[in-house]
Amino acid sequence: MAIFLIGGSNSLFSDGWVNYLKGHIDSEIQNLSIGASTSLVAIFRFLSEDGPAAGDTVIWEYALNEVTHETKGYPTETLLRNLERLLRLCRERGCKFAPVIMCPKVQELAEVRSEYFTLIHQLFDSYGIEYFDVSSEYRALHNIENMPADHYSDRAHYNKENVDLMEFCAAGCGRIVKTARVPKDIPPLRTAQTTMRVVNDFCDETFGNRLLQLPVATLPVEFKAGIAGKLIGAITLCFPDEDSGVLMRVKNPDQDNQRLRFSTMRRPDVNKPMVKAICLENIRHGDWQVSVNSEINMTAAERPGYYYAEPALKAKLKNPKKAPNTKIAGLVVEVPIESVA
Structure with a gap:
């Protein structure tokens, strides 16, 4: 084991x-x-x-x-x-x-x-x-x-x-x-009766260094969710010396379209690529629902302004790079248990 x-x-x-x-x-x-x-x-x-x-x-x-x-x-x-x-x-x-x-x-x-x-x-x-x-x-x-x-x-x-x-x-x-033991089988205390899945079948490249190997995709990316649930996180690879962010659009066939944006701009004191998990639950209402046929489009940010920023990233973009090195490594989705039974 x-x-x-x-x-x-x-x-x-x-x-x-x-x-x-x-x-x-x-x-x-x-x-x-x-x-x-x-x-x-x-x-x-x-x-x-x-x-x-x-x-x-x-x-x-x-x-x-x-x-x-x-x-x-x-x-x-x-x-x-x-x-x-x-x-x-x-x-x-x-x-x-x-x-x-x-x-x-x-x-x-x-x-x-x-x-x-x-x-x-x-x-x-x-x-x-x-x-x-x-x-x-x-x-x-x-x-x-x-x-x-x-x-x-x-x-x-x-x-x-x-x-x-x-x-x-x-x-x-x-x-x-x-x-160590397997966690007890108890009713959830802070979550629902759900499980977690990663959507990354849109990744067509590999990023690697001495610490990790990750399947990734370069912006822009467009794909179908392929699963019904709640978007929890966007796993991004952020590079130094880039004024960059991501505009994410979710087109749902049975409800209004959604859009959110987040920064991928590193602080100047960090000089190497960094994997950041963007917590989508922290952005606006935090309830980003998708269905199997939802179309997700992620493009480079074009407008200056304030973006949601994880710690170690900068919130204010002054002149976003039109073709940044930013990579997307996957989306973390919370899925109802019955849908994966």
Whole structure:
């Protein structure tokens, strides 16, 4: 049985805590982590062709990213809903779940951490999942109120030079992997009786680097949804040095057409391509319904102005590039259970 790690940038460093896992986990770990994102991209990675199968274990490490998104205006309920969707996917496929909860520096040094941590603890408890909360267990072990500031290299990353801390993270992860279980079969707490699917059959190219290989499509793209449900996310590949955005139109045969737009423009301090999961539930009313025959058209933004922007992307486009390098890697769709039974 395989072990899959899906988390943020702390889980991508080859010399970080993951490097110490080999001393605590016998199996080889397949790392599907993507930085600067949330459980929405974890859903996408889970549903990829190289994702987990029945009997496999998923290590989830997105708490640090998610609480950071929360402080930037992301609705807490959206974060929790996507986490539950991932838990229910694991239940559906028969995968074990092992959450490693990391904490950004500002939350670690705060007098009281965000309620987000309490809420995910409660969610995991409801699904019968044991979790490893790095901050809580480190504080208890050393009888301190906060992890020292020098245990961080910056606001979002643990100090890789602190071998004891890296070993502590790896040992805690190894412990819960050994006791990991499939999430309990309970009624959904924050979602409906739905499951998740990825639409990416329109992709006709491949993007690859040392971290991942993704089927992608270059703008413009046009395709039929091929499935009925609610659009949850658009998985995009954003490139540096581009003033760019996407205009997305949904033409439904039995209802009014819909349109939304989002930025794919990177902040200037980031100089490499980045996979971003655009959370469509955060845009306007957030209820983007499609049917099997809905036509979806995605083109490069042409007008300057403000666009929906995920963290690490810029909201204001001054002179959108008419033919950007932006790629689309798929749409995440929430589907009623009965339609896929």
